[in-house]
Amino acid sequence: MKNHEYSKYGGVTLIELLTVLAVVAIFQTLAVPAMSSLLDSIRMSTGINTLLTSIHFARNEATKRNDRVVICKSAGTGECVRSGGWEQGWIVFHDRNNNAIIDAGESILLSELALPTHFKLAGNSPLVNYVSYTANGTTQLISGAFQAGTFTLCRQSDTSVQARQVVISPGGRPRTIKVMVENCL
Numbered sequence: 363m364k365n366h367e368y369s370k371y372g373g374v375t376l377i378e379l380l381t382v383l384a385v386v387a388i389f390q391t392l393a394v395p396a397m398s399s400l401l402d403s404i405r406m407s408t409g410i411n412t413l414l415t416s417i418h419f420a421r422n423e424a425t426k427r428n429d430r431v432v433i434c435k436s437a438g439t440g441e442c443v444r445s446g447g448w449e450q451g452w453i454v455f456h457d458r459n460n461n462a463i464i465d466a467g468e469s470i471l472l473s474e475l476a477l478p479t480h481f482k483l484a485g486n487s488p489l490v491n492y493v494s495y496t497a498n499g500t501t502q503l504i505s506g507a508f509q510a511g512t513f514t515l516c517r518q519s520d521t522s523v524q525a526r527q528v529v530i531s532p533g534g535r536p537r538t539i540k541v542m543v544e545n546c547l
Contacts, residue, residue, distance in 0.1 A: 423454070433454050
């Protein structure tokens with residue numbers, strides 16, 4: 363009679379399997395919040411860089427066309443809106459009659475879609491509805507006053523949270539910075 367030998371294919375015991383599952387569960391518990399935070403940071407960087415690119419584009423188009431070019435908030439309708447935040451999207455257009463409203467015959471040069479949900483993008487008082495670049499590359503309100511201000515992008519929160527800002531100087535030059543804000547409502 364032959365001697366029964368163990369199969370050459372080894373298996374794992376229940377204890378080994380449970381140990382591996384426990385280690386995987388621990389790593390997953392630690393990794394998911396970190397991954398979520400990383401994804402939010404990437405989305406925020408992408409959103410602020412998209413806005414910054416649109417601002418640079420508008421400034422370049424204004425000097426190239428030797429005429430006013432405006433960025434305004436738009437909810438995907440191809441028209442400027444006065445309600446809501448910039449997170450709903452925006453358009454860049456050639457503003458021939460200097461009124462910061464897209465009229466018949468004025469062409470849309472760029473259109474950006476809404477940012478991911480749970481993100482807020484707001485401009486302070488001078489930038490609440492539009493940014494207007496003149497032929498010399500400076501920002502100017504339709505009243506003729508210079509236009510400078512700050513856009514703030516953050517994840518909605520009622521506690522202190524990290525944010526990204528685009529600061530537009532009185533000369534129209536934009537730059538980005540990282541800041542902490544008290545809340546993002």
